[in-house]
């Protein structure tokens with residue numbers, strides 16, 4: 001352990017980052033910037049090729065960051081796991097989605113851990129960053145990493161969990177650069193915790209918070225995301241309640257926000273998306289059931305949020321009805337299909353669910369999203385794959401029977417909607433204050 005600690009503290013350690021996506025790529029960049037040697041591994045040949053050429057495949061990660069990596073002798077991107085043989089530290093940032101029955105799909109993490117177990121040479125640290133259920137690190141990953149290789153925890157293998165807290169394209173108060181976000185670290189044993197804390201401290205993170213165990217760190221991540229999912233569901237539900245009372249939720253939120261303590265604002269919307277909020281809390285509900293304890297708040301919140309896309313479609317239907325039209329055969333344009341503003345990520349996006357529901361009602365759908373010029377391959381929206389974004393021009397808008405603002409990217413000139421004649425269903429209250437248009441708040 002002392003050798004490895006000394007290597008980390010003297011900046012001589014080599015870190016292998018497994019998975020170079022939204023989490024792994026910025027993390028590799030932070031480690032590299034701090035002077036560490038970094039090898040990044042990803043199965044996606046396109047990403048690795050782009051990285052080697054200094055090109056970015058994640059819009060909010062600037063080309064300057066990528067250039068730093070591609071020009072450096074301390075960084076290598078590869079599609080071969082063998083190229084990471086002999087690294088001092090593995091940091092795993094692989095996907096942890098849900099399976100068909102909302103059960104954790106740990107196949108990426110477990111499958112690659114099995115391969116890594118075969119190439120561990122001893123005196124190495126392994127850190128899991130992928131979100132997971134409590135106990136995944138100290139039971140499942142530990143068992144896999146030590147299978148058939150005689151390595152012992154705390155002697156020649158060190159294992160920790162450090163949750164990722166990325167906030168892609170966060171803005172305003174939420175705009176936080178990766179290295180500034182306090183980095184939680186929990187070791188499976190004390191020496192693993194010490195090594196992992198040293199890694200992040202020396203690897204460029206300004207504020208490392210070492211907690212007692214990997215489980216505490218795992219649960220903290222789940223608490224953080226459950227907090228979001230529950231509060232978003234609450235405000236989405238209150239939107240529906242207040243609407244029946246003819247009260248505008250947005251005005252209520254502005255009023256409530258004046259309280260300087262004991263209140264945190266969450267905005268209603270078309271549902272939740274991304275790789276975290278719709279997924280992570282259900283890792284916890286699954287584990288809770290296994291130990292015979294239900295986590296009902298999270299389950300109810302999940303149902304409320306999941307029902308929002310169909311509520312939005314109801315609003316589209318009513319708005320068309322008001323102007324004497326049926327959904328069937330109507331032209332509807334969706335504005336913004338990313339799961340949140342200013343990101344190029346449409347994983348689990350409610351926009352895709354709204355789109356599918358409108359297609360089921362036989363509407364003719366087009367979309368605009370400059371961050372997502374073409375709908376990528378997804379697991380659940382196969383019929384949308386490959387559809388291309390169209391411009392938000394007056395000409396395109398004039399041909400629509402309805403427009404739905406699903407995700408309000410900042411790069412759109414919203415004034416243009418002032419000249420739109422058809423109903424505009426606004427799920428984000430982005431058109432607040434614009435006069436003379438048929439806006440339907442949804």
Ligand SMILES: NC(=O)c1ccc[n+]([C@@H]2O[C@H](COP(=O)([O-])OP(=O)(O)OC[C@H]3O[C@@H](n4cnc5c(N)ncnc54)[C@H](O)[C@@H]3O)[C@@H](O)[C@H]2O)c1
Nearest residue numbers: 019020021022023042043044093094095096130131164166
């Ligand atoms: N995106 C976020 O903002 C965010 C925030 C907090 C936590 N997380 C968690 O971090 C983890 C990673 O999420 P992400 O958003 O970076 O996912 P991602 O899909 O953007 O990145 C995963 C990367 O792993 C690669 N990959 C897939 N299978 C692989 C394999 N077998 N071997 C090597 N590479 C492989 C993919 O090509 C991809 O580049 C998840 O557990 C997620 O819940 C994500």
